[in-house]
Amino acid sequence: xxxxxxSLYNLRVLDDLARKETSIHLVHPLTKLLTTVxxxxxxxxxxRYEIVGLLxxxxxxxxxxxxxxxxxxxxxxxxxxxxxxxxxIGIFNPxxxxxxxxxxxxxxxxxxxxxxxxxxxxxxxxGASLLLIATTGMDSLAAALRMLKVPKIFVLQLLLxxxxxxxxxxxxxxxxxxxxxxxxxxxxxxxxxxxxxxGQLILRTFDRAQRIYxxxxxxxxxxxxxxxxIDKNCWKDMVYLFGWCLFFIIARTNNLPMLxxxxxxxxxx
Amino acid sequence: MHMADAxxxxxxxxxxxxxxxxxxxxxIKKTQNELDEKKIPLMGVIGAFVFAAQMINFAIPGTGSxxxxxxxxxxxxxxxPYAGFLTMASILMIQALFFGDGGLLAYGSNVFNLGFFxxxxxxxxxxxxxxxxxxxPKRIFWGTLISVVIGLQLGAFSLVLExxxxxxxxxxxxTFLLLMQPIHLVIGIVEGxxxxxxxxxxxxxxxxxxxxxxxxxxxxxxxxxxVLTGLSIAVVVIxxxxxxxxxxxxxxxxxxxxxxxxxxxxxxxxxxxxxxxxIQSKITFLPDYGFxxxxxxxxxxxxxxxxxxxxxxxxGTSVSGIVGGALTLVLAGLTGLIISLSKKRKExxxx
Numbered sequence: 001x002x003x004x005x006x007s008l009y010n011l012r013v014l015d016d017l018a019r020k021e022t023s024i025h026l027v028h029p030l031t032k033l034l035t036t037v038x039x040x041x042x043x044x045x046x047x048r049y050e051i052v053g054l055l056x057x058x059x060x061x062x063x064x065x066x067x068x069x070x071x072x073x074x075x076x077x078x079x080x081x082x083x084x085x086x087x088x089i090g091i092f093n094p095x096x097x098x099x100x101x102x103x104x105x106x107x108x109x110x111x112x113x114x115x116x117x118x119x120x121x122x123x124x125x126x127g128a129s130l131l132l133i134a135t136t137g138m139d140s141l142a143a144a145l146r147m148l149k150v151p152k153i154f155v156l157q158l159l160l161x162x163x164x165x166x167x168x169x170x171x172x173x174x175x176x177x178x179x180x181x182x183x184x185x186x187x188x189x190x191x192x193x194x195x196x197x198x199g200q201l202i203l204r205t206f207d208r209a210q211r212i213y214x215x216x217x218x219x220x221x222x223x224x225x226x227x228x229x230i231d232k233n234c235w236k237d238m239v240y241l242f243g244w245c246l247f248f249i250i251a252r253t254n255n256l257p258m259l260x261x262x263x264x265x266x267x268x269x
Numbered sequence: 270m271h272m273a274d275a276x277x278x279x280x281x282x283x284x285x286x287x288x289x290x291x292x293x294x295x296x297i298k299k300t301q302n303e304l305d306e307k308k309i310p311l312m313g314v315i316g317a318f319v320f321a322a323q324m325i326n327f328a329i330p331g332t333g334s335x336x337x338x339x340x341x342x343x344x345x346x347x348x349x350p351y352a353g354f355l356t357m358a359s360i361l362m363i364q365a366l367f368f369g370d371g372g373l374l375a376y377g378s379n380v381f382n383l384g385f386f387x388x389x390x391x392x393x394x395x396x397x398x399x400x401x402x403x404x405x406p407k408r409i410f411w412g413t414l415i416s417v418v419i420g421l422q423l424g425a426f427s428l429v430l431e432x433x434x435x436x437x438x439x440x441x442x443x444t445f446l447l448l449m450q451p452i453h454l455v456i457g458i459v460e461g462x463x464x465x466x467x468x469x470x471x472x473x474x475x476x477x478x479x480x481x482x483x484x485x486x487x488x489x490x491x492x493x494x495x496v497l498t499g500l501s502i503a504v505v506v507i508x509x510x511x512x513x514x515x516x517x518x519x520x521x522x523x524x525x526x527x528x529x530x531x532x533x534x535x536x537x538x539x540x541x542x543x544x545x546x547x548i549q550s551k552i553t554f555l556p557d558y559g560f561x562x563x564x565x566x567x568x569x570x571x572x573x574x575x576x577x578x579x580x581x582x583x584x585g586t587s588v589s590g591i592v593g594g595a596l597t598l599v600l601a602g603l604t605g606l607i608i609s610l611s612k613k614r615k616e617x618x619x620x
Contacts, residue, residue: 160313188326195466261593
């Protein structure tokens with residue numbers, strides 16, 4: 001139950017955040033989508049032993065979070081929720097790669113290095129995807145997909161799914177509440193009613209789809225979903241895209257922390 | 270189980286995305302040709318239904334734990350393979366964007382693992398085979414159960430292959446396989462039983478839903494051939510092209526080169542490679558710091574060489590790395606702090 005309610009809350013939080021009007025929110029959705037894709041590609045192109053070189057890529061989520069005034073809590077929570085699978089697979093690295101390397105007078109296991117590298121990549125990648133939606137919103141993102149020539153049937157489908165998630169999650173939470181009140185101290189739905197419980201919801205869903213179609217047809221639905229007016233890309237958007245891409249390329253081709261570190265150590269010496 | 274961005278290399282992620290786009294394009298064409306516009310809202314609402322149904326806990330008798338459904342096969346049975354695949358793709362997109370399940374670069378892999386194998390392999394080859402002589406409760410039960418199990422096994426196998434080709438984990442192939450397949454067998458049996466129960470219920474109450482789907486969407490041999498041909502072309506072209514340009518990342522390609530050619534060295538003799546190396550050397554600043562050459566070497570050559578470089582790291586470089594790394598993080602944090610402070614000041618000034 002709490003899981004269902006919290007999912008609904010999660011969706012709404014990101015939806016609300018996307019309605020803000022900060023300078024990041026005002027950047028063209030297509031520009032933000034492309035920047036995110038470039039960011040992910042560059043981060044994931046790093047080798048498995050890279051840790052230090054990945055650190056400058058924390059700049060991107062941090063700058064977006066602060067400029068777009070996104071609260072850290074909800075984003076961090078989701079990033080952590082996406083972790084178990086990564087940890088589950090990554091934890092085998094230290095087990096299977098027990099070679100060691102020495103640095104700084106200490107012995108490090110290479111397996112732990114690759115594990116840490118995966119964790120860092122996961123943090124920044126999941127964060128970047130969540131920030132994309134938290135600063136853009138589903139409707140604008142759908143408009144960006146249309147601009148990329150994604151067929152309208154898919155975009156429409158995506159938007160309708162998103163729109164009705166709220167309705168159906170509320171419906172299922174009512175059904176779960178009703179069930180749990182009649183089946184106290186039971187973990188989940190009993191196997192005897194697996195089919196009928198979900199089946200009932202399917203039948204209701206089909207009826208609902210019919211009503212939705214009828215009302216859409218009455219409002220002149222012709223296969224197009226109007227997402228509202230989206231302005232064209234302007235020079236500011238280009239600056240945003242190329243600025244970030246330049247940073248990503250520099251951070252990819254130069255080990256920035258190493259440069260800073262060697263500079264500092266030379267100065268100190 | 271969703272594939273995650275962090276476990277993928279751009280080459281594998283890009284190839285899987287290309288493969289999924291081909292299947293999606295084919296499905297869109299088929300959906301547009303064969304279905305009325307009534308099906309569009311139905312696909313949308315059913316997608317939302319699967320999302321909601323994934324949140325139901327199903328009690329597994331005798332274990333004290335609970336299971337969930339993935340929904341790929343249920344979608345294929347309710348909507349047919351084409352509309353089912355597209356619906357699964359939109360569910361996965363929402364999961365990636367809002368919940369961080371999977372990721373944008375892993376999107377193609379997830380659509381392929383969870384959508385393609387259920388809708389285009391298990392559904393036509395297993396479920397349709399079981400129900401070829403008409404629908405009955407028994408055929409529904411076995412057809413659904415076995416197709417869900419096989420679909421999930423294929424998806425898990427594909428996930429293992431993608432992870433290993435990406436080269437981010439150290440898990441040996443067989444160990445990873447022995448880890449993933451049995452887990453997904455258990456998950457598959459539970460999901461198969463739930464899905465079978467649901468399909469049987471729908472058939473009992475509203476048989477026309479299933480009859481329409483199975484009658485309206487013939488899956489001929491020719492169309493499957495087309496899908497597979499398109500798929501292989503896309504994977505080869507995009508995968509080949511991407512790996513050519515992404516040679517700075519040795520992971521996936523390196524792995525396959527090592528396995529097929531028996532050598533870990535990549536010859537950096539091509540002209541494009543030289544051009545890229547040249548550009549890189551131009552944009553790399555502060556060239557007099559010793560690590561520049563080893564850095565670009567690492568990128569052009571192989572993972573194996575990076576491995577060789579590792580133990581040779583001297584203390585001076587490590588200190589630089591640790592100091593620089595810490596400073597980078599502090600700088601990143603400070604940037605955030607300064608931006609938010611200046612924003613607050615601006616807000617105060619406007620009040």
